[in-house]
Amino acid sequence: MTDKTRYSDEELQEFKELILEKLDKAQKEYESLRAALIGADGNDTADTSPTFKVLEEGANTLGKEEAGRLAERQRKFIQHLQAALVRIENGTYGICRQTGRLIPKERLRAVPHTTLCIDAKQ
Numbered sequence: 001m002t003d004k005t006r007y008s009d010e011e012l013q014e015f016k017e018l019i020l021e022k023l024d025k026a027q028k029e030y031e032s033l034r035a036a037l038i039g040a041d042g043n044d045t046a047d048t049s050p051t052f053k054v055l056e057e058g059a060n061t062l063g064k065e066e067a068g069r070l071a072e073r074q075r076k077f078i079q080h081l082q083a084a085l086v087r088i089e090n091g092t093y094g095i096c097r098q099t100g101r102l103i104p105k106e107r108l109r110a111v112p113h114t115t116l117c118i119d120a121k122q
Contacts (some may be wrong), residue, residue: 004102007094009103016088019112023081026074034069038062080113087115096120 007015087093095104098120107114114121 005095006091007102012088012091012093013093015093015108015112016085018109020086021080021086022112023078026078026081029076030071030078033067033074036067037071077113084113 009097048076086092094105094108096103096117097115098116101117103114103117
C-alpha cells in the first residue's frame, strides 16, 4: 500500500466548503469590528454631560484599541484562509510544507489554514 501524496478532489472540495464557511463568518466579524472602530467616537447628542467625560473617553480609547487589535487579528486569519483556498486550487492543500507528508484530516478540520503537521509544528 502506498501513501497518498495529496488529497483527492472530493476531499479538497470538502475542505473548500469548510474554509468558505469560516471565511464568510470571519469577514462578517471583521466588518463588525471595523464598524465598531469607525462608529465608536461617541460624538452624538447623547454625549453632552461633561461629568464623566474624561473617564468615558479613556474607556472609549481602550475599547477602540482592543477592537483594533481584534480587527487586525481577524484580517490576518482571513488572509490565511484565502491562502488555503489558493492551495486547494493548485492541489497543494493539506501537504505539510516542512515534511511533505499529508496533514491529518482531523487537524485540517480543526485548523483549516494550517500548513504544518503536528510533528513539524512541535
